Amino acid sequence: MASKTDIHMIGNAHLDPVWLWQWQEGYAEIKATFRSALDRLREFPDFVFTCAGAAYYRWVEENAPEMFEEIRERIKEGRWVVVGGWWIQPDCNLPSGESFVRHGLYSQRYFLEKFSVMARVGYNVDSFGHHGMLPQILKKSGMDAYVYMRPNEQEKSMDRSLFWWESIDGSRVMTFRIPFSYGNWASSDKHEDPFKGKVQDVMALADQDGHSFMNFYGVGNHGGGPTIANLQSIHSLQQTYGSDKIKLSSPNAYFAEMERIGAELPVFRDDLQHHASGCYSAHSETKALNRKAEHRLLTAEKFSTIAYRQLGLAYPERELRRGWENVMFNHFHDIMGGCSIKEAYEDARDSYGEALHTAAVSLNAALQKISWSIDTMKDGIQALSKDMDWALWEQKDEGIPLVVFNPLSWEVHAPIHVNKTVKGITDDQGAAVDLQVVRGSRTNRTDKYDTLFMGKIPAMGYRVYWIYKEKSFSPAPSGQLAADRNVLENDWYRLELEAHTGHIASLFDKQNGVEVFNGKAAVPVVIDEHHCDTWAHGIFEFRNEVAKFGDADIKLMEQGPLRARLRVVSRYNRSVLRQDFILYRDKPGIEVKVKLDWREEHKMLKLSFPARIADPKAAYEIPYGHIERPVNGEEEPGQQWLSVTGVHADGSLDSYGLTLVNDAKYSFDVKDNDMRMTVARGAIFADHYGDRDEECEFMDQGIQQFGYALIPHEGDWRTGDATRKAMEFNVPPVSIIETYHKGALPQSSEGIRISASHVIAAAFKRSEDDDGYILRCYETNGREEVVEIAIPMLGRTWNVPFGKYEIKTLFIPDDAEAAVREVNMLELQA
Template sequence: MSERTRIHMIGNAHLDPVWLWQWQEGYAEIKATFRSALDRMKEFPDFIFTCAGAAYYEWVEENAPEMFEEIRERVKEGRWVIVGGWWIQPDCNLPSGESFARHSLYSQRYFKEKFGVTANVGYNVDSFGHHGMLPQILKKSGMDYYVFMRPGQHEKEMDKDLFWWQSADGSRVMTFRIPFSYGNWWKTGDAVVEKTRAVAALADEHGHGYMNFYGVGNHGGGPTIANLHSVHKLQEELGADRIALSSPNRYFAEMSEMYSDTIPVHSDDLQHHASGCYSTHSESKADNRRSEHRLLTSEKFSTLAHQLLALPYPSQKLQQGWKNVMFNHFHDIMGGCSIKEAYRDAREAYGESLQIAAVTLNAALQKISWSIDTMKEGITPLSKDKDWVLWEQDDKGIPLVVFNPHSWDIAAPVQVNKNVAGVTDENGTPILAQRVRGSRTNGSEDKYDTLFMGHIPALGYRVYWLYRDKQQEAEASSLVLHAEDNVLENDYIRLELEAHTGYIKKLTDKRLGLDVLSGNGAVPIVIDEHDSDTWSHGIFQFRNEIAKFADAEIRLMERGPLRARLRVTSRYNRSVLRQDFILYHDRPEIEVQVKLDWREEHKMLKLSFPVNVEQPKATYEIPYGHIERPTNGEEEPGQQWLDVTGLATGTSQTYGLSVLNDSKYSSDVLDNDLRLTVVRSPIFADHFGVRDEWCEFMDQGVQEFKYGLVPHAGGWQDAQVAQKAYELNVPPVSIVETYHEGSLPQSFAGIQVSSDQIIATAFKKAEDGDGYILRCYETSGREATTSIAIPMLGRKWDAAFGACEIKTFRIPLSAADEVIENNLIEF
């Protein structure tokens, strides 16, 4: 029986490169820990060391190459075991789906290149929660197994610590939850001995083998000489068959052979440990969202510019941008629980990534726009006689190139940094435009921009023409847009704001004659959380309401044929909340631009939307998927959207409201009340310490973000909520051009995807070979068949997607070679 309940002793050093210290200290500690592990191998021939985190290996490679070579020899020997397959141990809820793919792509390829192996065990022993699409991402990254520790049994009861974990597409990985700790923590006596005894008791109780992790952790250190003597003592007492110096690889190999048909299947995500971490430190979370999207947008247009115009593809620069972002995904950085100085470092790293993405994106867009044929008859060499901003000649207009990074055609507002008299499309058809306030105040007139609605092809561009003085008589819209002091209304919806409070008094869906909300909406609720540490350990609901923002001023800021804007400014204590409610003439959704000046301590701010439905169901976007969760008021992590759908009160009509966001990751739903978490202000890295006058609080000052309200009949899938969330996060980009000849037309579509359920998120040059990589995923939770075409490559193919399935296509440059499916690491 001892072999079937073997205790696999996992020598490791949990390494937080950043937490209560900065990354430079983590850098030094990783080298010292690796040296210590190598020393143990010389002293104890049976010692095996397990370590994750490609970033750590790269640091050692660049700074201690002799030690790196020593590690390579130990990997070949099988005593140094590489696990994880990711850049670091990230927060496993907040990075985007594509970010998880990049962790696998860059890390597994690094391990293969440097050590000749890839990790087959996913390894996130300290991450605070684990989203439900991870099994598919792990499987498609070459990892069949997963090990974690949080949430523990006291936070999430589970029948077994060994189970199959299955994602919505049906992918499953054998998963083990570490009992007690990933290191030497124990209450009394010899920690290794006493914890091993407790783990052995669990193994006997559950009837299968267990892993027992040992070694000094968090700040590194790893197994000590005393630890290994303790292990040998246990082997003498209980037998070497029962207590084995081992690795996760060996453990899972044995468990797969013995128990693969008998362990339970878990089909939910793995939450909760630190519910407050999904709303701490708003700046780093906003920088993360922006960096992820900008890098992807740069890759897409760098690919177009490379293929169409031979612009060199900036692989190394973009990879460096991703490395910074992946490092900042580390769970104590992304989770908002590190020291203040660590967030200055994070800001610098995100800044470099954003700049890399901006520079490479600009190079691609400018290369494309400069190559479009915009010449008009009668134009002589360029001369700026007419205007100090525009190169227009003879009232012929000047080209504006608008780019769409999404894999579907979009209709989106385009704001031009110039007040012009008219706008046309590339065919000369006048376009309805509106004068709106710009961000400058340069004299009496040079403070206005021009707004129009652009219709831009998928992953492509379209040229519009701007006329400084020449009026373009656009056909008036048949759609009504009405605005007054506290009302916005179009043909689809009517929004009425309540005087004095500024809350939504009534939101009516005119298409069905339904009230969207059962009470006031967009209510800014202040929550007291003096009893919480930075992580909110042990707290799963935030319901201690102490106040609401009120004393509101409502002002009509814009009113035109295309959009209208009401600004609500409300207050609480010294904090000021400004919400601009924006309604466009042609859509049944509301965009809200928010500016918050937050001056509160130990408090949280939520925006409440009580959806007017019965039998509500809450669906959250998670990385590369979605998940339905109970409407029990527990704080939950999510990505770009959250939906509550049920039966419209008193009817049999399926109805719902989706709330989109551009930088927020936390929310809750209690019955029908959807609450978006805006900000928390705990003390930096406060683990229930002694609070004194030296403590500093997070998120003090001004932050800006956007959210969107999408009322919909039927399910959220019918309203294309996933696409709308992407559009809120990634608006079109435009460049004012001039006259020149070129090889490209004035309208171009880079991709065609026939199914609305499929979104293409990444289009990039392959890591090896001369082809391209296109990654797509199914968004609605339903099987789909789609045709995909890349016209510039002369390619078209059909693909069948399962529910929530991610597919990676390798497109060889030679049309004689078929498009094939790859895994996430492009193997």
């Protein structure tokens, strides 16, 4: 019988396809590493090889098919073990929740198709941290166990290296933290033989904890894997300790043993942080492109599905998958984490560009198919003509249709920007809609103005609005909006900017009768980080303030009936920050559009928002969930929103909060009541505490643009509807100017109805087996509820029980007689 403290020797080849090299070099190295592993399998009959990353197998399949067949045989034999179940080893904080689902969906189905196996163990041995919703995503992607290495013991002390990791919905995976390293390097320099010394140190840990351990070996980072010398050393150790004590194994075998013996393990309920805190903000461009690509692909899927169902447009499955594969590859932790060489980011830009363009082409085809099929014909129109205007097809002052699409699963009330100057707008029922003339992006003689109006667009559907070139209307006024040189005011807020700095001097919440900030806000704070490498290894907070932007100019840019906008331009050294503060008459929240020209080296820029709150608590959005973290000033990863809640400092409200949403950033900190968002880092490309010289090049130099919004609210982030507000900010409506034509579709259409506001439909697509539809929803607020879902175009209405923070994947068969059923994230029977 095996000892309770056996050492499972895990032969693996951690390979960064991109890091200090470009992907082409990684491509070549994968083939050489796989060839080496196959050679070891032939030379050593007891050797077992473990390897993750569906993208790597795909490369070998397409470029070395004879080797791929050899791998297939070794997998069938059980000596080549597939782990990971994801496209690559991604950054495990920054991709969206749906992106993590797609890693499993495409990769596990690939493994099943090619090898008749799926990964049972999640495997991210080099990723820089691991978000707290991963256990649920892993479980529903076919994996019951997880292996990681970072953060290590010096960065996060854990009671045990083996434990149950539990997400907030209650899902658990057995999790093992790799001690010392995933490769050959030793735990210390005290050993005469580092390889054997590391094994002995792992043995000591196993004896200490009273159960078996895994010890990973093999040349890593640039590939290579287990060497002949490694295997000879293992055989030598087996002669000393016995082959039952030191055994060539796999993670699958290890976790099976741990489950079989039923070891008593602690339960850990949190995310796994921190390692490389600088990676949450390094290389702003890649992070912004990632956010944009993830959302555009989902939007393209939704409307491609609708156009397929309603109008028979071919579903672009191959194109959308190619887009997702590009995005998933760029999730690799050294790309997404911002710590690769400059040339690698030129490749990433190209790859994101392909994904964005692919999604745009598919989305446009779907939207145009739908809009062209809407009945927009008006009496008396005989044929299309441009006699009235060179740009619009309007005739007889009848207006021209503008079709506005909403990708989100609830009705949105949002600003709609029309790329034309018009004098009147009505909705699909003929009701007049207020409008505002705004500056366009062109300067074509006198033609440089566009039109803005507020639209209400049905959930995952569309509405036709009619725009009139010369005909005007007089809609009933609603609400107030005022603007002065440095003040904006509507029914919700009074915002005042400080003249010489451009900081927010006051934000008064009129609905609750309180001041939002405790001091100046939206303050651009410059942080010195000369002591940091690109990863910011060993650095957990960035608070070495050296300056603030100042010397501000404030200008009133818009003062219309719908929107008012103040522009603040401030400066520091050679850097220029432009913030446009925007209030809408008919919409709560303060929007800020930012243009930054950053010229600083070894410095970081943060925006500071000190909320007027006592006893604060901070909540962050993480992929498909949220997490509360201490307000201790440590740099933290987050997604589209961050919220601070507590007792209002003047004592008038027991629970008051401020939510900050953004469309491109992932790095934040909260120190007491001061909420900060990191927006730029002037770090050196791929600097691992190297010898700095004049050849070093710095990230984030030049112009970047992004947006954020401030949402004050009574109560916590749930009351403030943080998740939906953040989604609205990131996924605005899309519009198409149409013309007159007959059609089968009405002028307004609702695509989905969900009875609970705290359940969001994130994805709607054709199933991978092309026999139905997939709807993925998640519960956001921690409330169990039976929810009614209706998809009118499918003629389906059904009830679904949601647990707290549960992610559900629902399969809707093409066969109308077959029931809707829940499947796992791989679209297989749960």
